Amino acid sequence: MKKVQIVMIMLLMGTLFSLSSCLKKDFDAPPDTSTIDPNLPVNMRIDSLKLRMATSGSAKRIDSNWTIYGIVTADDRSGNFYKQITIEDSTGGIAVLIDANSLYSKYPIGRKVYINLKGFYFGYYAKLPQIGGVPDNTGSMSSIPQSSVDSFIVKANFPNPLPVSRFDDLSQLKTVNNAMINRLIEVDNIQISMADTNKTYAAPPTLSSGTNINIEDCNGNKMIIRTSGYASFQAYNVPNGKGRLRAIYTVFNNTPQLVIRDTADLQFNDERCGSNAPTVSVDSIRNLYTSGSVVVGSYQIRGVVVSDRSNNNIDSKNMVFQNGASGIVLRFGAAHQFDLGDSLVINVSGGTLSEYQGTLQLANVSTSNAVALATGISVTPRVVTLSALNANFEDYESTLVKVLDVTTSASGTYGGSKTITDPTGSIVLWTFNTATTTATFASSPIFTGTKTLVGIPGQGGSSMVKQLQLRNLQDVQ
Structure with a gap:
């Protein structure tokens, strides 16, 4: 009898084992090895996903059994990306929000991944497309729970060549380029704008969560690099040369901005644009x-x-x-x-x-x-009579001059055109008082008596009238 029971138990265990084998999940993660690509079937492209799920409101749940693949182009190693990776296929890029730290240990830059999208959400953060978890009470998309990651995000081989979109300058990127959003771009001959060359990549997180640094190409096109205050390179000085830039192209509402993975993305080792100009x-x-x-x-x-x-x-x-x-x-x-x-x-x-x-x-x-x-450099004005100024106007144009013994018959305020006179001649004294530009002293009473005036000669109006412009009321002496 005992032998029969033992046989029955063994048969039952075998049946259960067989059933469990038949119930194997479609998206088990492959072994953690860098050499195996499971070649899972892919039935959705990233650009098509964006088109199908486009929404102007809250995040939308993905109910179709879609699978995408992509190469990781940005991870969280440096801290400039937080709890997210960016992946890219041949058609586009997308940010993936994951509620875990040290994502680079599983999804380093260059790893291929497959993502089963069913049950995830597609939405936007300030118009930046993202894949994530269930939205919170405010409608903001949450991150994919760490417990779900291995069931839906499958690691494949590593490393892989990175997909890079290359540009000659910033002209095609400085306004929102929807085709490039969340993609890795490369541009040559880029430099930090001169006004920002004495800065670090970002202010400390106690002062700001992120900082914009202005960049430009040699044609004067401009953009910004956005860096987190929590990036490991936050306190590093920005480079002052010129060279190749790599970054993830992102947007914040209607403003395009570039986010670098680390300082190696800025290879600014050449002399700045025009630095050899005589x-x-x-x-x-x-x-x-x-x-x-x-x-x-x-x-x-x-x-x-x-x-x-x-x-x-x-x-x-x-x-x-x-x-x-x-x-x-x-x-x-x-x-x-x-x-x-x-x-x-x-x-x-x-x-x-x-x-x-x-x-x-x-x-x-x-x-x-x-x-x-x-700063604070003084330029000595050249003393000139109004007769000499009018006769040799181009010699004095756009330079600082001083006219002695000046009077005016004008009354009221400085604003507009007023005629002034010295013993040798006269000229128009022009003070901005228009809808677009108004001098701070335009409404001040015009001088009386005999004065010395310092100003800048120029021409203006459709008649190209010769005129003198004060810089401030200290020019009336």
Whole structure:
């Protein structure tokens, strides 16, 4: 009888073993080896997933039995990516949120992975596409629980060549490029913008969770690198040269931003854009102009800012720059931060010389091409009569001059055009008082009596009227 019972137990165990073999999961993780690719069937591409699951609202649950694959292009080793990896196939990239630390030990950059998407969620963080877990009460997508990871994310072979999208400059990336979101990009001839070259990659996390560093190419196209305050390289100084940049292309709402994996992504070992440009005088640049528009070659100029942006009697994008007895209006692409008395060296390579309402200006100059040498530098104005100024106007244009014994019959305030006179002649005193630009002293009562005026000669209006502009009320002496 005992023998029969033993036989029955063995038969029952065999049956159970057989049943358990038939119930084997479709997505068991393969052995943790870098040489095996299980070649699981893939029925969804990353770009198609984004199209099918696109939503402007809360994250959407994936109920279809879809499988994607990708090569890991970013992990959490440096801390600049937190509890997430980024993967990329031949069609696109996607961020994968995982509630675990040290993901790089399982999913290092270069590992191929398969992901069974059924039951996960697709959504956005500030328009950045992501795969994650069940949304929380606020609708924000949570991370995939660590307990579910091995059942749905299958490791394959490692390493693999990284998919890299290469660009000659930033022109195709500086506005949102949807095809590149969450993809690894590479751009040559990139440098940190001059204003940020004295910074570290990020402020400490006690001050900010992340920091933007401005970068540019040699054509003046600009973007930002975003770095976490928790990155292991947060306190490192940014490189000051020029070279190859690799990064993950991301967005924050409508702003594209680049996120590097570590400092090796910035190979900035070459000289900066235009650093070999010869230094010439402002007068030499002025002499290049003939008519129309003239593109300047490879040059840099030194001088001192003689305009005063703080008192607004100049367009916020303009700056008057003087070297010796010559000056010129520099026209930047955006409002600049250079103050009266700043001594600068400026790379003006590729700038455009033209006349605006009669005044020669040099446009298409990047503020990042200006390097501050000193501050508080005084330029001595040249004393000139109004008769001599009018007769030799271009010799004095955009330089600091002093006119003695000046009177005016005008009344009211400084704003607009007022005629001033000295014993030899007269000229228009122009003070901005427009809808877009208003001098801080435009509403101040105009001077009375006889004064000495310091100002900057220029021309303006459709009639190209010769005029003198004060920088501030200290110019009335």
